[in-house]
Amino acid sequence: YKHTHTHCQTPPLPLSLSRSLAADGCSRTVSSLLSSTFPSAHHGIITDLPLSLSLSFTMGLILHLFMGLFCTAAVVHAVGVDPALRISVFQEFSPKEFPGVKQVRGFHDDTRAFLFQGSSRSVRVPDAAAESVMQKLSGKKEFSISLTLQQDTQTTGVILSIRHRETRLLELESSGQKSEVRLHFQTTAQNAHSHTETLPFTLADGRWHRVTVSISAAQLTLYVDCNRIYERVIPVPLMEIPEDSSFWVGQRNSAHGLFKGVMQELQILVMPHGFIVQCPDLNRTCPTCNDFHSLVQKIMELQDILAKTSSKLSLAEEKMKGLDSCYCERVCVVKGTSYREDQTWIDGCNHCSCANGTVHCERVECPQLECQDGLTPTYVTGTCCRECKPVCVFSEKTLVEGQKHAVHHPSGLGCQLYECREQIMHRVPSEVCPKLSCAESDQITLTDRCCRVCKGHDFCAEDEANQKSICSENSLCVNLDSGTSCRCRSGFRPLRPDSAYCHDIDECAEGRHYCRENTACVNTAGSFMCVCRTGFIRIDDYSCTERDECASGQHGCDENALCFNTLSGHGCSCRPGYSGSGYSCSAVCDAPCLNGGSCISPMVCECPQGFTGQTCENDIDECSEALVQCDLRSTCVNLPGWYQCQCRDGYHDNGVFSANGESCTDIDECKTGLSTCANDSVCFNVDGSYECRCAHTPTHFRTQHCSGDCVHEAQIRHSGETWELERDPCTICSCQEGRVNCRRMVCVCEEPSPNLLCCPECHKHIHTHSSQCLHQNGRIIFNSGDTWIDNCQRCHCQNGHVSCSVDPSCL
Structure with a gap:
């Protein structure tokens, strides 16, 4: 190689x-x-x-x-x-549906094999199956083509071909005429073009071969019969397969590259190390x-x-150096108003400031007032604390600045309105009163205006429209019979007696919440919320219970572990028969798994091929259990975890892999000098053995003879010596001048044989017909001159005597 x-x-x-x-x-x-x-x-x-x-x-x-x-x-x-990475072409479609292809018995008995023959066929994979194959293969840079084949001798043919119009995108070809394996593909080079990689090797020799061609980016490897034949650097294949491409098996197109022979288990494996499908033991x-x-x-x-990134960072660093001298002021925006850094303001009853863009507020503490004569402490709209303001005394009533008072005449026909300004009551010009829609009995007279209103008048809406409401954002305006008042919203308490300003109640700090165990109280504006502690889930707004990660499946326990809840979460514990952290558990076998076995569950070993038993301690005897059938030229020899078809005496292995001993070929003992022909005998090679014969030629016939001794089964026999074969006591051999002659034992009815397995017994009822003979099974009578065959023995009846010899057709 x-x-x-x-x-x-x-x-x-x-x-x-x-x-x-x-x-x-x-x-x-x-x-x-x-x-x-x-x-x-x-x-x-x-x-x-x-x-x-x-x-x-x-x-x-x-x-x-x-x-x-x-x-x-x-x-x-x-x-x-992974089945998703394996494309079994002959499972995607059946080639036997095409003329010129038929299903035959292959190298493996468990999968289908197909014989491709004839000079005219068109095996194009159907579009649906071809699309499935090409989608999995498209864009891949790592894949293998694997198959078992028996290609006719000296033939050239394409194993598979993926084409787009006239372009060969991927094609595997075997040439028996040039003893080559060729792979055609497109490259990823800048100027993409077709490329052919040629590997000198003969597949077309009429023998079975397991072949895998593996592509791994820029590496091509050829495996034949689990041997790595070639490994070389190639241009990276361009596996861009258009949708309208075609997929052919056993030919290049409808007329060329016809493969002749048998293909089995044709697969495309989109994965690394695709050869492991055929040869799992290779590195x-x-x-x-x-x-x-x-x-x-x-x-x-x-x-x-x-x-x-480095360039951008360098540029950013340069800009940041220039920004060090700049000051970027951050502002605070409250209710649409912007406040600068460190600026302070009063928001109702809060004293607020802006710091680094964040608003900080504190409650305003109102001072004790000591007003001078003529001034009275009073609340002014928009302020939190009372201020000293001048007052007016009118009709025995004290009015503050801006407050109005109406004087209604007893007759009800006139009214005068006055307003307190600078401690003096000033008359306000009269106004035209609107016509009321209610009955006079439902009309009410007010002290701060001359016009009457109907009962149920919305004073809050009126103040809101005139922007005169004194209620802040955390208080609500409430309508009274003749005016308004303020009431704090739920969760707030008043800062002033009139509830115009209110602040939040911290229910959590004051213990005014309803949060139960397993929760944490969090104060919010005007309310609070109960947050579940870690490891707990909500039941309602106020209570939480332990989170059941086990029941919900929100745990990371191993499938062979038990999940149990804890106060802070959950835990995992390996089941009996397994060990580990609980998040990862492995089976435990008390007795270690032998011969490379793996412990897959408690006390259960998964044995490798060739071994069995609870701990994989027993070797499977493939020979005695008839799991294999070796060729006639070999004998099955059991090995630990495997077997071997060992060549019989007279044969040797030719080096070509064969699982059943077909690689055993005859040894020419004569040429190799392994014969033991003695003296002047001549060695003649026969299948599985050799013969020693005398050299009888017309020239030396009268004068040259073998010296007499014979070599038989590694033993020297002298001329004239006779003996029984150890493996067949019914066969008698003799040595005559260097030649060994073997024949069946001669049986005479009148002389009973000590071995009834070799000679038939004379039937007592045929003594009057002494020329007849009895068959070995004792049920058939033959006349003198009859011949029959029994168990590869040709027997002849001659005057009551049976003579048997080996039938030549059985040799």
Whole structure:
């Protein structure tokens, strides 16, 4: 076999990295990239880095993590094959429906095999099945084509072909005339073109072969009969498959590249290490060249992003230096009004300030008032505390500045309105009163106006419209019979006796809440709320109960663990027969699983192929249990976990893999010098053995003879000696002048034989007809001269005597 070193073709890299790739191969290039890109991180020490290099070092750690994830994925793939990644072509459609193809028995008994024959056929995969295959394959840079085939000798044919009009997107071809395997595909080069990779190897030899062609980015590998034949660097295939492409099996198109032979288990595997489907015991590399190719591309993308980010950061740092001397003032906006930094203001009964864009308020403390004569403490609209204001005394009533008083005449026909201004009552011009819609009996007279109003008049709405309401945002205006008053909203208490200003009640601090256990009280404006503590869920507004993560499935317990609730959350405990943290549990087997077995559940071992038993302690004897059928030229030999069809004496293995011993071929003992022909006898090779014959030629017939001794079954026999074969006591052999003659034992009815298995017994009822003979089974009588065959023995009856010899047709 021919082998090449493993290389991965990657995008252009810096010179130092290219040298690293050439020297160390795929596996070390990532480390080179990291060390060259992040020089400040070495020997486990991270020096002080600017922001841009800190980002680059972080990306370096991420790339190391990528490498670990790639290897982890490879291990996972080694366990089995995801059905979503396996395309079994002969399950997508049945070729036997096409003329020139019929189903036959294949190399494996459990899957269908198809014989492709004739010089005219058209096996195009139906559109629905072809679309499914091509969708899974499109855009992939890592895939394998795997099949078992028996190609007719010296023929050339296409195994499969995916085409778009006249362009071969992907085609696998085997040429018996040139002893080549060819792979045709399109490349990802800047000027995309068709490329053909030729691998010198003969598949068209009439024998069964298991073949896998694996593509991993820029790496092509050919496996034949579980042997890695070729591994080489190729241009990265361009697997862009248009929707109207066609998929052919056993030919290139409707008229060319016809494959002749049998195909079985044709599969396309969109995954790394596709050869494990046929050869699960072969070693797998980690990462694959496709993984490495993707890593290098990602590193180059990150380097580009890093360069752009570093440039932007440098520009930002320059701008930030200029901003250090600038002061950006933050303002506070309250009820549509903007306040500058450190500015203070009074908002009702709160003293507020703006600090760094945030409003801070404290309750206003009202001072004790001592008003001078003529002034009276009174509340002024828009203020929280009382102020000393001048008053007017009118009709024995004290009125404050701006307060009005109406004087209604007893007759009800006149009214005069007065207003207190600067301690003097001034008459206000009369106004035209609106016509009321209510009956006179429902009309009421007010002290602050001349016009009457109907009962139920909305004084609050009137004050709101005239912007005269004294109730703040946390108090409500309440209509009275002849005016208004203020009432604090729920959750607030008054700051003034008239409830015009109110402040929030902290129900949590004052214990005026209804929050129950497992909750925390949180004060809100005018109310409070009960928040569930960690690990609890809400029942209603005031109570919470323990969160049941186990019942809701909101836990991370292993499927082989038990979940139990705790006060602060939940816990996990592995079930009996399993061990671990509870979040990860593995089965425990008291007796260790032997011969590579795995413990999959308590006291249950999963045995590898070839072993059985509770702990995989028993080797399966494939030979004695008739699980295999070796070729006639070999004998089955049981091995630990396996078996071998070992060539019989006279045969040797030709080196071509065959599970049933078909690779055993005859040894020419005469040419190889393995014969033991003695004296002047001549060696003649026969299938599985050889013969020693005397050299009788017309020239030497009278004068030259064999010296007499014979070699039979590795023993020297003298001329004239007779003996019974150990493996067949009914056969008598003799040596006559160097030649061994073997014949069946001569049986004489008058002389009873000590071995009734060799000679028939003379029937006592035929003594009057002494010329007749009795068959070995004792039920058939033959006359003298009759001949019959029994168990590969040709027997002849002659005057009552039976003579048997080996039938030549059985040899």
